[in-house]
Amino acid sequence: MRAFKFVIPIMLLVGGFGWMKLTKDFQEVPELSRLFIIIGAMIVSGIISYFLFPKNEDER
DSSP: HHHHIHHHHHHHHHHHHHHHHHHOOOOTSHHHHHHHHHEEEEEEHHHHHHHSSSOSSTOO
């Protein structure tokens, strides 16, 4: 449940902002490299957010 509530939206936000930033400011970077950078950032942000957010909020 936690994955659908926090992790996936954070990963999508990081991917969207990363794509906008890399497309706007770093056009000299090849598109395939930009894609790999964004995918890596999404994975890292997903892992971090998975461990940062509580497992169950209902237990409190």
